[in-house]
Amino acid sequence: xxxxxxxxxxxxxxxxxxxxxxxxxxxxxxxxxxxxxxxxxxxxxxxxxxxxxxxxxxxxxxxxxxxxxxxxxxxxxxxxxxxxxxxxxxxxxxxxxxxxxxxxxxxxxxxxxxxxxxxxxxxxxxxxxxxxxxxxxxxxxxxxxxxxxxxxxxxxxxxxxxxxxxxxxxxxxxxxxxxxxxxxxxxxxxxxxxxxxxxxxxxxxxxxxxxxxxxxxxxxxxxxxxxxxxxxxxxxxxxxxxxxxxxxxxxxxxxxxxxxxxxxxxxxxxxxxxxxxxxxxxxxxxxxxxxxxxxxxxxxxxxxxxxxxxxxxxxxxxxxxxxxxxxxxx
Numbered sequence: 001x002x003x004x005x006x007x008x009x010x011x012x013x014x015x016x017x018x019x020x021x022x023x024x025x026x027x028x029x030x031x032x033x034x035x036x037x038x039x040x041x042x043x044x045x046x047x048x049x050x051x052x053x054x055x056x057x058x059x060x061x062x063x064x065x066x067x068x069x070x071x072x073x074x075x076x077x078x079x080x081x082x083x084x085x086x087x088x089x090x091x092x093x094x095x096x097x098x099x100x101x102x103x104x105x106x107x108x109x110x111x112x113x114x115x116x117x118x119x120x121x122x123x124x125x126x127x128x129x130x131x132x133x134x135x136x137x138x139x140x141x142x143x144x145x146x147x148x149x150x151x152x153x154x155x156x157x158x159x160x161x162x163x164x165x166x167x168x169x170x171x172x173x174x175x176x177x178x179x180x181x182x183x184x185x186x187x188x189x190x191x192x193x194x195x196x197x198x199x200x201x202x203x204x205x206x207x208x209x210x211x212x213x214x215x216x217x218x219x220x221x222x223x224x225x226x227x228x229x230x231x232x233x234x235x236x237x238x239x240x241x242x243x244x245x246x247x248x249x250x251x252x253x254x255x256x257x258x259x260x261x262x263x264x265x266x267x268x269x270x271x272x273x274x275x276x277x278x279x280x281x282x283x284x285x286x287x288x289x290x291x292x293x294x295x296x297x298x299x300x301x302x303x304x305x306x307x308x309x310x311x312x313x314x315x316x317x318x319x320x321x322x323x324x325x326x327x328x329x330x
Contacts, residue, residue, distance in 0.1 A: 001139050001140075001170070001273065001274050001275075001276055002274075002275070002276055005168065007137050007138055007139050007169075008062070008134075008137040008138070009062050009063065009064050009088070009134070009137055009138040009139070010056070010061040010062045010063060010138070010139050010140065010274055011052075011053075011056050011061055011062070011063045011064070011138060011139065011140045011141070011142060011270055011274070012063075012064050012065075012066055012091070012134065012135060012138040012140070012141045012142070013049040013050075013052045013053040013056070013063060013064070013065050013066070013142050013144055014049055014066040014067070014130070014141060014142065014143050014144065014160065015047070015048050015049035015066075015067060015143050015144040015145035015146070015148075015149065015152075016046075016047030016048045016049050016050065016067065016101070016122060016144060016145035016148055016149070016176075017045070017046075017047040017049055017050035017065060017067035017068075017069060017078050017082075017092070017101075017122075018045065018046060018047040018050070018074070018078065018100060018101035018102055018103055018120070018122065019043070019044075019045055019046075019074035019077060019078065019100060019101070019102045019103070020043070020044050020045060020046040020102070020103050020104075020105050020298070020299075021041065021042070021043055021102075021103070021104045021105065022040075022041070022042045022043075022044060022105045022107060022257075022259070022297065022298055023038055023040075023041050023104065023105065023106050023107065024038065024039060024040050024041075024042070024107040024257065024297060025038065025039060025107055025108060025109045026038065026106035026107055026108050026113075026114075028108060028109070040297075042297065042298065044298050044300075045077060045078050045081045045082075046103065046105075046259070046260060046298070046299045046300070047067070047101070047144070047145065048144030048145035048174065048176065048262075048263050048266075049065060049066070049067055049142075049143075049144040049145060050065065050067070050078065050082070050300075051144070051260045051263035051264065051267070051299040051300050052142055052144050052263050052266050052267045052270070053065045053082065053085075053087045054081075054082075054085050054087065054267075054300040055263070055264055055267035055268070055289065055300060055305060056267045056270060056271065057085050057086040057087050058085065058086075058305040058306075059267065059271045059305055059306060060306075061270075061271070061274060062088075063086070063087050063088065064087065064088035064089075064090070064091050064134070064138075065082055065087050065088070065089055065091065065092055066091045066092065066129075066130055066131070066134075067092050067093070067122070067125065068092065068093040068094075068095055068121050068122055068124070068125040068129050069092060069093075069094065069095065069100045069101075069121065070094070070095045070096070070097075070098060070099050070100040070120065070121050071094055071095075071096060072099055072100055074099070074100035074102055075094070075099075075100035078100065079092065085302075091130075091131050091134055093125070093129035095121035095124065097121075098120055098121040098123070098124065099118070099120045099121065100120050100121060101117070101118060101119055101120035101121060101122040101123075102117070102118045102120060103115050103116065103117045103118070104116040104117075105259055107257050107259065107297070110255065111255040111256055111257050111258045111294060112258060113257065113258060113259050119148075122148070122149050123149070123150060123151065124151050125149050125151055125152050126149075126151035126152050126156045127152075127155070127156035127159055127160075130156070130160060132159070132160070132163045135160060135163050135164050135167060135169060136163065136164070136166065136167025136168075136169060137167075138164075138167075138169050139169065139170060139274065140169065140170045140171075140172060140270055140273060140274065141160065141161070141164045141169050141170070141171055141172070142171075142172040142173075142174070142266065142270060143157060143160070143161075143171075143172070143173050143174065144174055144263060144266065145174075145175075145176050146173065146174070146175045146176065146186065146187065146190075147175050147176050147177065147178045147179060147180065147182060147186055147203075148176045148177075148179055150180050153180070153182055153186050154182070154185070154186060154189075154190075157190055158189055158190050158193065161173075161190060161193035161194060162193055164193070165193050170195050170196070170273065171193055171194050171195045171196070172194075172195065172196045172198075172266065172269070172270060172273075173187070173190070173194045173196065173197045173198070173199075173225075174197075174198055174199060174262065174263075174266050175187070175199045175200075175203045175207070176203070177202075177203065178203070178206065178207075183207070184207050184208075187207065188223065191220060191223045191224035191225045192223075192224035193224075194224065194225045194226070195225075195226045195227065196225075196226070196227045196228075196229075196269070196273070197220055197225040197227070197228050197229075198228070198229040198230075198231060198237070198265070198266060198269060199230065199231065200230070200231045200233075200262055201213065201216075201230050201231060201232050201233070204216045204220070204230045208220070213230045213232065213238035213247075214238065214245070216228075216230050216238075217229070217230060217238060217239070217240035217245070218240065221240055226241075227239075227240070227241040227242075227279060228240050228241075229269075229283060231262055231265060231290075232247075232250075233250075233258075233261075234250055234255075235247070235249070235250060236248050236249040236250040236287055237250075237265075237283050237286065237287060239279065239280065239283055241279045241280075244279070244280055248280060248283045248284055248287060249287070250287045250290065250291060251287055251288055251291040251312050251313070251315050251316070251319070252291070252315060253291035253292070253294055253295045253312065254294075254295050255294045255295070256294065256295055256296060256297055257294065257296065257297045257298065258293075258294050259298060259299050260293055260298070260299020260300060261290045261293045261294050261299075262290070263293075263299055264289045264290050264292065264293035264299070264300075265286040265287065265289055265290040265293075266286070267286075267289060268282075268285045268286035268287070268288065268289030268290070268309070269282050269283060269285070269286040271285060271289075272285045272286065275326070275329060277322075277325075281322050281325075284313070284318060284319060284322060285309070285313070285322065288309045288310075288312040288313045288319065289305075289309050291312050292305070292308050292309050292312055310323045310326075
């Protein structure tokens with residue numbers, strides 16, 4: 001993707017952007033009346049598209065966010081943080097009636113988490129909020145948070161990827177928990193326009209009705225996706241692509257908070273695609289990006305990304321080789 005037609009954006013990240021209140025660590029049991037003490041409560045921004053955009057910009061790519069926020073305190077915080085991190089927010093729609101989407105994230109000891117979500121204006125985010133001409137000006141368009149935006153899921157998402165294909169823009173797809181019980185119908189007609197589909201194991205198993213990763217990847221390829229990977233958390237990613245099928249293991253990392261690990265993975269994957277790496281190397285890098293994420297509180301941070309991801313990659317000979325090749329490309 002380094003060569004070819006010159007485009008305005010490297011990546012358009014489309015989907016969830018919201019305010020988060022992170023409570024950590026959240027006790028397994030609520031005891032002692034109506035009040036509990038916790039070690040920390042942190043206010044930050046998040047959402048799949050927000051997280052992807054943050055990491056991709058930190059990795060040096062021209063990135064823009066397509067989402068929807070309100071003209072309120074939370075919406076302004078989302079926009080301000082995106083701008084501060086070098087992300088173009090000119091394509092973000094502004095809602096004047098419904099508040100910005102928000103979420104309380106309860107992080108349990110060991111890093112697992114639960115969410116309490118106010119969908120807000122993302123409930124109405126749809127085709128009318130998207131500049132489809134801008135999609136053709138990007139090398140990659142990535143949907144982050146399918147199944148969480150009822151006005152975008154199905155028709156609008158299909159229109160988006162269809163326009164992307166017309167503009168020779170690569171399409172990348174990730175999903176979330178099916179909050180509105182759409183099922184396989186939510187992506188059935190989208191997969192034929194999808195170049196890279198990388199759901200989590202839980203979401204992929206639910207959609208396919210299958211349990212084994214090797215069966216799941218074939219299920220989605222048979223329905224139109226060109227390259228499919230199933231994210232397996234600490235195990236890594238099971239990948240099916242032309243010339244390769246198998247598990248690409250993850251890296252060792254202390255687990256503080258698993259929030260946004262999948263979004264960091266997707267950003268790492270896209271980073272590899274933009275650098276014209278083999279897909280197996282892109283997934284290896286994505287695994288390292290995910291390992292970095294779980295070692296920190298929150299989905300994103302203002303720390304250094306390239307050096308810390310490279311440090312994780314150096315754990316294996318394959319990762320070390322990729323780091324050396326990446327340095328040569330710079």
